[in-house]
Amino acid sequence: MLQIATEMKIVAFDSECSRDIGLYCEMCTFGYAVANESFNIELSKQIFINASKPTGRSKKFCRTDYSKFKNAPRYKVVRSQIESALQKEDTIYVAHSPEVTFRYLCCMDRRNNLEPISCKVFDIHSIVRNYADIPSYGLSNIAKLFGIPYDSKESNVDVKTCIRILQYICKEENLSIEGLLEMCGKGAVVDSEVVYHSTLLKFKQERLQKYYDGKMPSGSKELEGKVFSMAESFEDQRIEIGFRIADFINHHGGKLTRKVSESNFFIWDGNIDSKRLESANLMADGTIRILTADELFMMNFER
The missing domain is CATH 3.40.50 (Rossmann fold)
Incomplete structure (x- = not known):
């Protein structure tokens, strides 16, 4: 039987939290974009999740307007959409601060008694660090370093910028996306199961602390x-x-x-x-x- 080759996809994702205190968080957005091997973005989506109004430090750093997630569906309702985005076949995953997103997911899954999501993703910061000396971790600063436009008002700007950064480096190095990631090695990979394990261990240690107290x-x-x-x-x-x-x-x-x-x-x-x-x-x-x-x-x- 003739088998049709499946084109590799690139998925970049990012999340935001309205409440992040110790091991308690409320994820309010999960955004992702799907691109083909030519780095053309075919889909860009933001999933809004019902969460509390940001206060304190979260209010300062939360970029998503509260009105967008105030009456959004609860995490348990949209979780299948997130899982679907993170478990596609023939897909390369990239993200900025993936450990943070995986920790958010772990906290939310634990609260809702859900099985953890399994996903391996390349950290865009580690990829860039193999290519250039970067003074700042921020995506806008990395984009500026490479002369990539960054408009904070653009929908899903962070995930789109991750894809544009990959495109820029591949072009400069004359490499395919697979070649670039092979050059970066396993050190650039973040495994959700590893993050989940360390996060759940912290939950247990927090519980054990009550005995000491x-x-x-x-x-x-x-x-x-x-x-x-x-x-x-x-x-x-x-x-x-x-x-x-x-x-x-x-x-x-x-x-x-x-x-x-x-x-x-x-x-x-x-x-x-x-x-x-x-x-x-x-x-x-x-x-x-x-x-x-x-x-x-x-x-x-x-x-």
Whole structure:
């Protein structure tokens, strides 16, 4: 059967947030443009998302007028459109600040109990950095450096500028888009799954922080007066065990601290290079007891 070759497409995307406080955000726009291999833009679309009116720092930097997203559909309604834009076949994705957009998506997906979107994208800033010494990260400044017109009032100007920058560099270097991206290498690629992982880890660390702050309701009193610290990995790579440790200590009335010097017990992860283990070993004999997570869970409370 005769197979018709599919032309490679280029998709540039960008987002904007009306509220971005710590790990809470409200994405108000998602814009993207689709171009062919000749860099001709075939589609330009902005998706407006219902979000709060910008205040504070967000009010200063939010360029989209509130009237455009005040009564827009909620994220869950338009999310399928965003997913469709980010999961096209035979497509090269580029973006300015893709880590930020992926973090926004992660925050919104988590709030709506949605599965994360999988997408790999070339960071336009990394691409440009392989080509020229750039004094500023801003797209308007990059465009100015290359003599590319940049009109802030133009609809979807940032995503269109990303495509124009690629076109300019390919022409100057006499390269195809595939050749240019191959030259830039994997270091210019941002993977949404990596960003989602690090963002979700921050969510978990924020939740774990409540145990350190003593904001979790405690249960019995068997460990009352006893203070525990634990190895670094229980707050990172092994955070699920860290939750079990924190919940166990809290449930039995103990306290959790990051300061090994203030603790009576140190929960070790088996890593001899642990900085906190080093701090525990520097304590005076009899000051602190070192035990594993398993030993903690089997602890005799009368001792």
